[in-house]
Amino acid sequence: ESYDMGGHDTYMHKEITEQVESVDRVLRGRIDDRFATVRLGGLNMDAREARGVRRVKILGCGSAYHAGMIGAQLIEELARVPADAEPASEFRYRNPVVDPDTLYIAVSQSGETYDTLAAVQELKRKGARVLGVVNVVGSAIARETDGGVYVHAGPEVCVVSTKCFTNTAVAFALLALHLGRVRDLSVADGRRIIEGLRRLPGQIAEILGQEEAIAKLAAEYADATSMMFVGRVRGYPVAREAALKLKEVSYIHAEAYPASELKHGPLALIEPAVPTVAVLPEDELLEKNRATLEEIRARGGRILAVAHAEQEKADHTIVVPRNEVELDPILMSVPLQLLAYHTALVLGRDIDRPRNLAKSVTVE
């Protein structure tokens, strides 16, 4: 991969299509089949230290924060360690309690985001152990953390993050698997996740193969005045990231909500000019999510579903290949990157350099 546009009209398009190779790269050389785990040499933590972690707090901004939300869910699911993600900026402004048994993880593409770096410095000053999940090798956050996992997305030029977001989520899956296997995650479950991870590049290629259909959907929904993005648990960070992506490149207002919260307020916004993108992984919440589609439909809202099979309550469905449920957020984010890209293309936006935004925010 290089800074060359390689025949693509934008870096965003180039970087979306590079995800087949970039996901392969974050996995390469790290899988340990014999012990159904992964080798993450850069963590600088032995098994005993990893077992001693009582809680995980993930910090990042924007897309990095959303990838961290996926990471927190993966860590809770696979390692059964309480984990949550928080915007790095909020964290440092609220004078947080810094706990010695908590593992802090700073997430950043550039490794130079001021808010995230300042959070790292404050944590280090208070004696915390901080890891980095970073793309740019040797960047400030990579240098100031105690160790970490490089996400190996390659250079990301477009202001909006796509391949780095995906690679970061995969890097978290590796970390979660590692933390799980030094605890109670079984060999069988370790193998199941490893096989799922190996399927990701091929399945991303399948999703990219649907680009033409997704471009048509983008043209259909580009007249929206605002868009709702909803999901439950695994679907929620996907909805958050997809809404951010759409806002950044198309300038269409978008809101992301947990699907369960719709009836507590945002349902009032639903009408034909405000379509909903609903993320419906085939997990234990599928039926509840289908009920949400009915609620939206009853209010005259159009629905674009992202699911593993056609949804009859939706106007359109983007069908994503099945993998292990824990990895669904990774795959389900990819078609929504394409949706944002094609919406911006239809609307004639400056895709690689959206107004008012910078690739890396190195000031407060």
Ligand code: AGP
């Ligand atoms: C991504 O689409 C954004 N432009 C933005 O949210 C970005 O993720 C954020 O500023 C954090 O950047 P970093 O990953 O370089 O720290």
